[in-house]
Amino acid sequence: MNQAIENFKQIFAELQAHRALPALAGTPLAWLERERELAVEKWSVDGLPTRKLEAWKYTSVQAISDAEIVDAGGPDARALAELESVHESARMQVAVAAELVFVNGRFIPQWSTLPHIAGLHVLSLAAALRSDVPYVRNVLSAMRETFGSAAHKGAETAFAALNTSLFRDAAVVIAEDDCFVGSPIILTFIQSGTASSRVAPQRMTAVYPKVLAHFGRHSQGHVIENHIGPNGATYVSTSLSDLHLGDSSHVSYVKLQREGDHGFHVGTTRVFQARDSRLDSLQISLGAKLARHDLKVRLAAPGAEAVVDGLYIVRDHQHVDNHTAIEHAVGDTRSDQLYKGVLDDESRAVFNGRIWINQDAQRSNSSQLNNNLILSMKAEIDTKPELEIFADDVKAGHGATVGRLDPEHLFYFQSRAIDPASAVAMLAEGFAQEVVFRRGSAVVREALLPLVRQAVRGLKVSVR
Amino acid sequence: MEKDMAQTLLEIRDLHASVEGKHVLKGLNLTIRPGEVHAIMGPNGSGKSTLSKVIAGHPAYEVTAGSVRYEINFQMRDLLEMEPDVRAKEGIFLAFQYPIEVPGVSNIAFLRTSFNAILKHQGSQELDETQFAEFVNKKLEIVKMDPRFLDRPVNVGFSGGEKKRNEILQMAVLSPRVAFLDETDSGLDIDALRIVADGVNRLRTKDNAIVLVTHYQRLLDYVVPDFVHVLADGRIVETGDKSLAVTLEARGYDWLVK
Numbered sequence: 001m002n003q004a005i006e007n008f009k010q011i012f013a014e015l016q017a018h019r020a021l022p023a024l025a026g027t028p029l030a031w032l033e034r035e036r037e038l039a040v041e042k043w044s045v046d047g048l049p050t051r052k053l054e055a056w057k058y059t060s061v062q063a064i065s066d067a068e069i070v071d072a073g074g075p076d077a078r079a080l081a082e083l084e085s086v087h088e089s090a091r092m093q094v095a096v097a098a099e100l101v102f103v104n105g106r107f108i109p110q111w112s113t114l115p116h117i118a119g120l121h122v123l124s125l126a127a128a129l130r131s132d133v134p135y136v137r138n139v140l141s142a143m144r145e146t147f148g149s150a151a152h153k154g155a156e157t158a159f160a161a162l163n164t165s166l167f168r169d170a171a172v173v174i175a176e177d178d179c180f181v182g183s184p185i186i187l188t189f190i191q192s193g194t195a196s197s198r199v200a201p202q203r204m205t206a207v208y209p210k211v212l213a214h215f216g217r218h219s220q221g222h223v224i225e226n227h228i229g230p231n232g233a234t235y236v237s238t239s240l241s242d243l244h245l246g247d248s249s250h251v252s253y254v255k256l257q258r259e260g261d262h263g264f265h266v267g268t269t270r271v272f273q274a275r276d277s278r279l280d281s282l283q284i285s286l287g288a289k290l291a292r293h294d295l296k297v298r299l300a301a302p303g304a305e306a307v308v309d310g311l312y313i314v315r316d317h318q319h320v321d322n323h324t325a326i327e328h329a330v331g332d333t334r335s336d337q338l339y340k341g342v343l344d345d346e347s348r349a350v351f352n353g354r355i356w357i358n359q360d361a362q363r364s365n366s367s368q369l370n371n372n373l374i375l376s377m378k379a380e381i382d383t384k385p386e387l388e389i390f391a392d393d394v395k396a397g398h399g400a401t402v403g404r405l406d407p408e409h410l411f412y413f414q415s416r417a418i419d420p421a422s423a424v425a426m427l428a429e430g431f432a433q434e435v436v437f438r439r440g441s442a443v444v445r446e447a448l449l450p451l452v453r454q455a456v457r458g459l460k461v462s463v464r
Numbered sequence: 465m466e467k468d469m470a471q472t473l474l475e476i477r478d479l480h481a482s483v484e485g486k487h488v489l490k491g492l493n494l495t496i497r498p499g500e501v502h503a504i505m506g507p508n509g510s511g512k513s514t515l516s517k518v519i520a521g522h523p524a525y526e527v528t529a530g531s532v533r534y535e536i537n538f539q540m541r542d543l544l545e546m547e548p549d550v551r552a553k554e555g556i557f558l559a560f561q562y563p564i565e566v567p568g569v570s571n572i573a574f575l576r577t578s579f580n581a582i583l584k585h586q587g588s589q590e591l592d593e594t595q596f597a598e599f600v601n602k603k604l605e606i607v608k609m610d611p612r613f614l615d616r617p618v619n620v621g622f623s624g625g626e627k628k629r630n631e632i633l634q635m636a637v638l639s640p641r642v643a644f645l646d647e648t649d650s651g652l653d654i655d656a657l658r659i660v661a662d663g664v665n666r667l668r669t670k671d672n673a674i675v676l677v678t679h680y681q682r683l684l685d686y687v688v689p690d691f692v693h694v695l696a697d698g699r700i701v702e703t704g705d706k707s708l709a710v711t712l713e714a715r716g717y718d719w720l721v722k
Contacts, residue, residue: 233564245664300499357520403640406564407524408521408564409564409566410525411520411521411522411548412547412560412563412564412566413574414521414547414548414549414552415520415521415549415552415554415557415558415560416547416549416552416577416581416634416638417549417552417579417581417582417585417638418549418577418581419547419549419581422548422577422581426573426574426577427566427568427569429566429568429569430566430568430569431567431568433568434568
């Protein structure tokens with residue numbers, strides 16, 4: 001068994017020994033404690049995935065497996081002061097309904113803004129467990145049915161299981177029935193990491209950001225997950241987000257990944273959609289040395305629809321892997337995916353889009369597109385659709401494109417006084433922003449466009 | 465002598481150029497002074513488009529001999545040493561025969577970035593979005609363009625005529641000192657031709673120069689040139705005034721090319 005798993009086992013043993021869940025102390029949620037133990041089996045027996053597994057064929061997490069894993073501690077005042085600049089760059093220029101800030105998975109009340117909207121609860125799990133609001137209590141108990149291990153059997157990744165076993169606190173978002181929230185709810189996860197060294201094995205701190213979100217019947221809201229860490233620091237974030245969309249709810253969900261340049265982010269988002277619910281999802285991956293996102297959406301009742309988009313802009317030796325899995329469990333459900341990527345230097349991207357249409361899921365409608373713009377001869381993209389269709393009356397389309405910047409475009413810009421670097425940035429931004437314009441909310445679009453503009457700065461081109 | 469130098473804007477001497485290994489320009493000479501309009505005519509394959517591309521700095525075109533010198537601050541400078549965007553910043557403009565479609569970049573953002581790049585190069589204050597919108601709105605009228613075209617992606621879904629008008633709009637915004645208009649009249653119906661020609665006429669000043677690269681005499685009925693040159697097999701073989709264009713229309717090129 002590898003180094004990392006041994007360290008994770010020690011960390012888990014210490015947790016067990018002390019019942020040392022400082023944030024959750026005194027307020028146990030019995031089923032969640034049971035889930036921790038069940039999840040241990042998943043990662044401690046199988047270990048972290050290797051490239052022998054089909055789902056990890058193009059993404060090696062060997063650097064994590066070989067690392068000496070250290071549990072990230074809760075930040076003291078001095079650590080927070082050191083992270084102030086990261087916190088500043090994490091800020092999004094948008095009016096918020098609420099913002100929770102976590103550092104190394106611990107809730108930081110003084111950096112957070114709680115909501116003042118009737119029917120909206122945005123709070124740490126520790127606080128939620130102390131809540132006497134019946135709606136909150138009911139949701140916490142019901143979450144098990146949707147996201148407990150029984151619901152997922154063996155399907156989750158070892159990293160999601162690590163999160164379940166080792167998380168300390170979580171961001172909880174609960175919108176009661178008919179609750180309408182117009183401004184974004186921001187969940188910021190700041191990782192402090194540890195100074196990276198040049199020699200192997202790498203010492204790596206581990207963090208387990210967690211989100212539990214529930215939107216009641218006819219509710220509406222925007223959630224933006226905001227993951228960030230300092231450049232030069234080594235860490236692994238195993239984020240796990242669970243979203244439950246009630247009947248006729250409409251949720252826009254953005255996961256924004258801007259981890260530091262030595263950070264590893266291996267995250268999972270699981271979505272359960274009830275009747276006539278609508279998900280509008282966008283995964284944006286800009287940072288990290290290696291990022292992997294597993295997004296699983298279960299369209300569980302008729303009328304459920306999901307728009308599942310992604311954007312990655314990578315350079316240097318960055319590696320990003322998006323695995324989506326959309327399950328049309330019943331008929332009259334719809335999914336629409338658009339993942340776009342810009343790759344420069346020696347970066348590498350993977351897209352694997354799995355669509356599962358159940359035998360009885362007639363009249364399902366799904367589409368999937370993955371478009372890539374490659375700026376360097378040394379960048380590489382591996383893109384693969386994976387359609388498993390067991391019903392006969394369905395629409396399922398998929399496609400992928402890999403394009404290079406057209407030298408004629410570049411010359412046209414130059415002939416209009418625009419230097420090549422600005423031209424590449426404008427062309428890449430024009431290519432990338434399509435997914436942002438697909439967001440229904442003007443507030444969300446306005447919050448994201450500056451990030452895209454910033455991300456395309458400094459891209460180079462070597463088309464000739 | 466110095467005075468003479470100052471009066472030359474662009475001086476092309478014995479220019480040889482090739483593209484994809486094919487020798488196209490074979491010793492071309494041309495002198496352009498402020499306030500002049502030149503027409504360069506010639507049969508297909510004579511090198512008209514190559515000349516425009518070489519002046520603008522297209523990377524696929526290789527200059528194998530000769531020189532192109534351009535007056536900047538009363539000094540004749542080597543144009544061929546400059547990157548294409550630097551040439552544009554210094555006032556060289558090429559209206560494309562086939563304007564490029566640029567999805568995802570709005571016409572107004574493109575124009576503003578372009579205009580601000582020039583302002584910055586000149587050491588002037590750049591314009592913000594509001595200031596530029598005001599500035600560009602005045603220019604729209606020159607080519608009778610609907611303001612809605614500003615918010616559309618550059619040339620995407622534009623008709624042939626709209627694309628050519630957009631090129632002239634860019635010229636109006638950038639106020640170049642030397643503008644090469646490469647087959648700007650091709651693919652235009654008579655109304656669009658009038659609009660484009662009218663726009664070009666309004667952009668003529670005593671300080672700038674315009675070079676019309678064209679196949680037909682039609683455009684020259686509207687934009688009257690000071691000089692008409694016939695380009696054949698990579699060289700200028702005949703130069704005259706506007707009456708030469710009329711002769712060419714009547715007799716074709718054969719009598720010159722032989």
